[in-house]
Amino acid sequence: MSVTVEKLDNLERKIVLALNWEDIRAKVNARMKLAQKRARIDGFRPGKAPLRIIDSMYGYGIRDEVLNEITHKAFEELIVAEKLKVAGLKSLTALEDADQDDEKVYKIAVVFEEFPEIKLGDLSIQEVTKFSTEIGDAEIDKTVNILRQQRTRFNHVEREARNGDRVIIDFAGKIDGEIFAGGSAENYPFLLGKGQMLPDFEAGIAGMKEGDVKEVSVTFPEDYQSKDIAGKTAIFTITLKNVSEAVLPEVNEEFAKSLGIEDGDVQKMRAEIKKNVSREVNRRVSEMTKDSAINALLAATPVDVPSSMVTEEAKTMAARMKENFAAQGMDQRDLELPLDMFNEQASRRVAISLIMGELVREEKLEPSEEQVRNVINEFADSYEDPQEVIDWYYSDKKNLQAPTSLAIEQNVVDYVLSKAKVADKVLTFDEVMGQQAQA
Structure with missing residues (x-):
């Protein structure tokens, strides 16, 4: 096997391997005979199909497999022998040179990348x-407060809705008198004043009491996610069905136990x-x-x-x-x-x-x-x-x-x-x- 090394752009290198055709043919023949023994082909006893039929059915794949194995093995041996620092293999390409003696060698170009030389800077x-x-x-107080908020309970109250309350509503919206997709819901819960709904919508609910019905005008932003209604104004009929105020747990023995303090x-x-x-x-x-x-x-x-x-x-x-x-x-x-x-x-x-x-x-x-x-x-x-x-x-x-x-x-x-x-x-x-x- 002869070797030619060529430097390409940046970290790319090319090595041309000349592989012995006799070795390739010997391995192909051995692999073909093994395939013959294992083959089950209609019209022939197991393992008795002629090699020409095995060749026609499996020859291409066997040759490709053998060439791939021999090429990789030769390349690996070369890496060790030449102490190449290979970062990755780029391509394997068979060469068909006019002066190549096909009876003796099979030439294949291996393009790979080397690891870069690294010079640590100042x-x-x-x-x-x-x-x-x-x-x-x-900071501990703030964290405790976050933990309290995560354990918030909501108690029903009979008063006007205010920011921080959980409200449950029915709503139905119309644009130019027509109902639009996604503009209606029943028994819809959300926290008032937390930005879960559009500002005009939430502002319209603040001050309502359980059982109140109100029409609220809401203009959708120009960049609203639904392009069909972006920039348009809708009239929502809102029915407030429940108002519950947030109750945070006290920081006491029970709260500490809920956090795993026995x-x-x-x-x-x-x-x-x-x-x-x-x-x-x-x-x-x-x-x-x-x-x-x-x-x-x-x-x-x-x-x-x-x-x-x-x-x-x-x-x-x-x-x-x-x-x-x-x-x-x-x-x-x-x-x-x-x-x-x-x-x-x-x-x-x-x-x-x-x-x-x-x-x-x-x-x-x-x-x-x-x-x-x-x-x-x-x-x-x-x-x-x-x-x-x-x-x-x-x-x-x-x-x-x-x-x-x-x-x-x-x-x-x-x-x-x-x-x-x-x-x-x-x-x-x-x-x-x-x-x-x-x-």
Whole structure:
């Protein structure tokens, strides 16, 4: 077997393999005879069909299979012999040169991509933001209030409806005197003043009492989701059938027990809430700091990413999205997600992986067993039986891959923070928690 190596654009390389035809024919013949023994063909005893018939039925597939196997084996041997750093295989193309001696060799061009040479950049000129936040009594009070709202009860009242009440209504809407699709409902419940309905609609209900009937004029926004009624004005006839006011539970022994505090101690409850909230807040600010550090690493180290790796990552992302759709009960069997929609994020992920891998090797940032154990302990701490979770991770080495990766990421972040220009930024509880922190 002779070898020719050619550099193409960027990371692409081409190797022309000259495979021995005798080896190919020998393997094809052996595979053909094996197929002959197994074949069950009408008109012939089992295993006795002539080879020419086996060839006509299975020959093309057998030859293609053998050529594929021999080519891949030869390429793998060449990778080892030449110490090639192959990132991905691009194509296999048979060559039909005029001067090729078809009796001796079969030439095939293998186009592949090499891993890029990565030269880590200067992190000292990069800026990284290190995020943090503080959890005090005010943040715990806010979280307690959110938990109270999640356990809201609604009691029937005989008064006018006001914001915060749950109302039950019948309504029928008309545009230019005609009923329109989606404009009517019976026994429809919603929370008044929470933006669940259009502002004009809710404003018309405020002040009504149970049993009242009222006509309310509502103009739909120009960008309303239903184009047929966008920008039009409807007249709704609304009948208020029930008004119930929100009643929040008291923060007492019973409330604490509902949150899993067996003895109902409110102070224990607050301490547990602080522990859980602090864990979540720390996770979020750590992710924000990590993103900033990774951005600095990418800015300092430009790298060409192999398109074959980007394609594979995009395929993985598309598959995960379809799995998520399926988990949500959505029918995704015939859903085809274009890979282009994932390319940008896939390219970033591949670049991060390559750069981080080089940084870990060069700076010896592999995590210690203690670091991996700390990651596992922190994760297990949120479960009812932490030791059961810890035992699961250590029951199989494969289970340690995820916590090991997280420990590596933290080592990389710590390294970047030690080299770059770091700006500390303290965020409020609401900024970290977003909508969940709104009381």
